[in-house]
Amino acid sequence: MKNIRTTVLCVCITLYNLSSFAQEQKIPINEPDYNKPKLFSHLPDKIPVSIEKINEIITSPVGRTTGFRLSETSDFQFDGEVVSTASKYGNSIQSVVIRSGTYEGARLTISKITNADGSISYTGRIISFKHGDLYELQNQDGQLLLVKRNFYDLVNE
Numbered sequence: 041m042k043n044i045r046t047t048v049l050c051v052c053i054t055l056y057n058l059s060s061f062a063q064e065q066k067i068p069i070n071e072p073d074y075n076k077p078k079l080f081s082h083l084p085d086k087i088p089v090s091i092e093k094i095n096e097i098i099t100s101p102v103g104r105t106t107g108f109r110l111s112e113t114s115d116f117q118f119d120g121e122v123v124s125t126a127s128k129y130g131n132s133i134q135s136v137v138i139r140s141g142t143y144e145g146a147r148l149t150i151s152k153i154t155n156a157d158g159s160i161s162y163t164g165r166i167i168s169f170k171h172g173d174l175y176e177l178q179n180q181d182g183q184l185l186l187v188k189r190n191f192y193d194l195v196n197e
Contacts, residue, residue: 072192076172079143080188087116087186089177094162094184098134098152101125108138108148110186118148118166145170150177167191 089110097108105121124137132154140146143166150164162184164177174194175186 074172074192076170076191078173079146079168079171080166080173080175083116083188085188087111087114087175089114089184089186091162091184094150094152094164097138097150098125098136100136100138105141116186118142120148123147140166140168143168165194167194169195 087110090112093108093110093112100108100122102122102125107117107119109117118138118140119142120138120140122136123139124135126135127133133151135149135151138148140148145168146166147168148164148166150162153161153163155161162177162179164186166175166186168174169191172191174189174191176189176194178185178187180187
């Protein structure tokens with residue numbers, strides 16, 4: 041009698057597992073769309089940025105709408121509206137987000153980070169999730185530059 045119960049229990053468990061749909065669900069993975077249009081194709085690969093202009097942008101109040109020049113030596117101007125500012129940890133991290141009025145869907149984000157040793161570093165990017173290129177703020181040989189990159193070099197979907 042014990043053998044019959046054990047056999048019936050094993051058969052029931054096996055049938056339950058065979059009828060389960062949990063093993064058939066596919067994981068939703070977005071394939072990269074390498075055919076996204078380029079937003080910054082007419083701009084140079086590197087745009088110089090001055091620290092004075094970044095500090096001016098970071099202290100901009102929410103709602104300010106204007107053209108933001110990133111350098112005196114470059115003709116590049118980012119027109120838009122400040123949509124968000126943040127200051128954390130006693131002003132050791134200051135950030136600003138600017139929505140573009142010129143480049144569809146693009147946002148300029150810049151953060152100023154004051155490190156524990158007193159040094160200051162900057163991070164930022166101009167990115168649009170609808171397009172295949174972006175600019176990333178990098179420090180190259182002591183000079184801040186916006187460097188053009190492909191969207192999928194930075195973002196994994």
